[in-house]
Amino acid sequence: MIVDADYTAKPYAEWSVKDWPETYQNPSYKNIFAPGIAFAPPHAISKPRTSKNGTVISPAPPRTGMPSGITAKIVADNIIDSIKSGKESLNHKGSMGNMGAACIASAGYGMTSGSGVSITTYPIVPDYEKYPKTQGRQLGKTFGEIGLAGHWLKLALHYAFIYKAKMRPFWWLIPE
Ligand SMILES: Cc1cc2nc3c(=O)[nH]c(=O)nc-3n(C[C@H](O)[C@H](O)[C@H](O)COP(=O)(O)OP(=O)(O)OC[C@H]3O[C@@H](n4cnc5c(N)ncnc54)[C@H](O)[C@@H]3O)c2cc1C
Incomplete structure (x- = not known):
């Protein structure tokens, strides 16, 4: 699912850790979040390479249990805050670039x-x-x-x- 990442198509040289999402909120449907393995990564994490047969090798991020748990907690905390305050609250943030x-x-x-x-x-x-x-x-x-x-x-x-x-x-x- 599309979230708050920067999905602008750009070459490897321009990839930045800032492209990665922090709140996992869908930009169109503000009450929908996609933490864990549900969010769409903005791009691969390592330099894309090509095998001698021409197959593109473009490693995706290893989205394992620990970051899934952490991002789910961030989302849950923001939902709790939003319900309690009666307005959208996204103070809990965590990108895979700083975890x-x-x-x-x-x-x-x-x-x-x-x-x-x-x-x-x-x-x-x-x-x-x-x-x-x-x-x-x-x-x-x-x-x-x-x-x-x-x-x-x-x-x-x-x-x-x-x-x-x-x-x-x-x-x-x-x-x-
Ligand atoms: C074989 C295997 C081994 C792994 N080993 C490790 C390991 O050793 N260490 C590690 O850190 N990570 C490991 N992982 C990765 C880890 O399991 C995942 O990163 C983690 O479970 C992702 O959590 P999640 O909550 O994002 O998604 P999931 O755990 O996939 O949870 C999604 C849930 O949504 C439910 N669901 C789907 N569609 C719907 C729907 N329409 N309505 C309602 N519910 C729905 C699914 O049934 C599922 O319960 C492993 C993964 C696999 C497949």
Whole structure:
């Protein structure tokens, strides 16, 4: 769904982190929002390339669980504020250009032989103005690691998120 992004067609050299949406509000229907994987990205996030067969390779943003949860909360908070104040309120904002993401992919099961790939990236959409020397990313918050710790973390998150989804006591303490 079209949201508050800058969808102007422009070449890669002119892409900016500012093109990315912040409130996920549809510009025509102000009471409709599209957080998570529902919003239309303004463009790919990496430089488009072409394979030797001529296939265009244009990586889309990795819209995983964490940014989906964060953007959904931003939208929910704005809807709550708008209802409470009786007028449109969009003070909660968050672009994928100023938010990070963490993701763990299972790579093997077992208490001692399990494995998980832990990945963090900040920001999700590279910001070449802020971090020009490191491909648009803050290196201290961008890493990847594979090992047993990742497996245990994935297992813990599995139960934590199901707990949160069921809104059991203190569910709101568990982050997105
Ligand atoms: C196989 C797989 C593995 C993944 N693993 C990871 C992972 O390890 N870590 C991670 O961070 N992310 C992972 N992801 C990505 C993550 O699941 C998504 O980014 C996230 O679920 C998106 O959340 P969402 O709320 O935007 O959309 P969804 O979770 O897709 O929620 C949309 C909801 O809308 C409902 N719906 C659709 N149409 C209608 C309609 N017309 N009326 C009413 N309801 C409707 C759907 O049934 C669905 O429940 C994975 C995704 C897949 C497919």
